[in-house]
Amino acid sequence: MDLSVVIPTLNEAAGAPPIVTRLKALFSxxxxxxxxxxxxxxxxxxxxxxxxxxxADVLHCPELGYGPAFRQGVRAARGDFILTMDGxxxxxxxxxxxxxxxxxxxxxxxGSRYVPGGSALMPFxxxxxxxxxxxxxxxxxxxxxxxxSGGMRIYKSSFLKxxxxxxQDFSIQQEILARALSSGATVKEIPLQxxxxxxxxxxxxxxxxxxxxxxxxFKIKSGALQSRP
Numbered sequence: 001m002d003l004s005v006v007i008p009t010l011n012e013a014a015g016a017p018p019i020v021t022r023l024k025a026l027f028s029x030x031x032x033x034x035x036x037x038x039x040x041x042x043x044x045x046x047x048x049x050x051x052x053x054x055x056a057d058v059l060h061c062p063e064l065g066y067g068p069a070f071r072q073g074v075r076a077a078r079g080d081f082i083l084t085m086d087g088x089x090x091x092x093x094x095x096x097x098x099x100x101x102x103x104x105x106x107x108x109x110x111g112s113r114y115v116p117g118g119s120a121l122m123p124f125x126x127x128x129x130x131x132x133x134x135x136x137x138x139x140x141x142x143x144x145x146x147x148x149s150g151g152m153r154i155y156k157s158s159f160l161k162x163x164x165x166x167x168q169d170f171s172i173q174q175e176i177l178a179r180a181l182s183s184g185a186t187v188k189e190i191p192l193q194x195x196x197x198x199x200x201x202x203x204x205x206x207x208x209x210x211x212x213x214x215x216x217x218f219k220i221k222s223g224a225l226q227s228r229p
Contacts, residue, residue: 003027003100004079004157005036007087008061008069013045015089015198020054022093030097037076038087039069047087065168074160083154089198091152098190099154106188107159108180110145111152117191118147137174145187148174152192159185 005023009016020036027034038051041061048058059076061069074082081103085091095111102109113120114134120127130149137148151173160176167175181187 001035001079002033003035003081003083004073004077005034005083005085005096006039006070006073006077007037007056007085008039008041008066008073009043009047009051009087010041010064010069011043011045011047012087012198013043013047013050016047016056016087017050017054018198019085019087019089019091019093020051020056023096024055026093026097030100032100033079035078037073039073039076041065041069066170067165067168067172070172071165077157077161080157081154082157082160083152085152090195092193092195095152095190095192099152102188102190103154103156107155107185108177108187109154110147110150110187110189111192112145112147112150112189113192113194114146115189115191118193119191120194121196122194141174141178143174143177143181145177145189147189147192148177150189150192 007016007019016038020038023034023036036056037059038048038056039059039061040048040051041064048060052058059072061072070084081100083096083099085096091111099109099111112118114131120130122130134146134148137143138146141148149170151170163176163179165172165175165179177187
């Protein structure tokens, strides 16, 4: 199988099913064998049923949190490559084909809001916070990327499966980058036009994410995330 798409969800009935439908059509048009894994954590709005009807394989994640759902999806993925994306409609499904075409250009290919051609349609306070956190990530973590928190990415499956992670929330994106870069991995950013969510409420808490990033910073500085031979 060419590609596995891993999409963690929690009450994303408005966003996830249309994403699955569009991805299935795009992959069929481009001859890409695929599976779309919706990893759902106790949704109560019909996300699982609607996603399954749209053609996704739905996995139930008993442990709440983006991190556990992400890990479960990666473990279950059978494709040679893994594309990760959000289930709220903020990541354009059409960009999946660009990712596929550039899948071998780097070990980690990231959809970036903050490179030329990228954009982010979000409330001013969220955009400001996002830019600030990513700037601090570059300064303090030393990451050579402009959008370290971007969740639409493609990896070779064997590479992503080899990266150990422990983050419980969205900071798993930075944790993966830290471990990958410490092993000498290459990273590429491609433009992404970030859209408003299709419906429902965001699961990201600025305060909780800030604490997670702080903990991650100390792990990186202590060398705890360095790859071991």
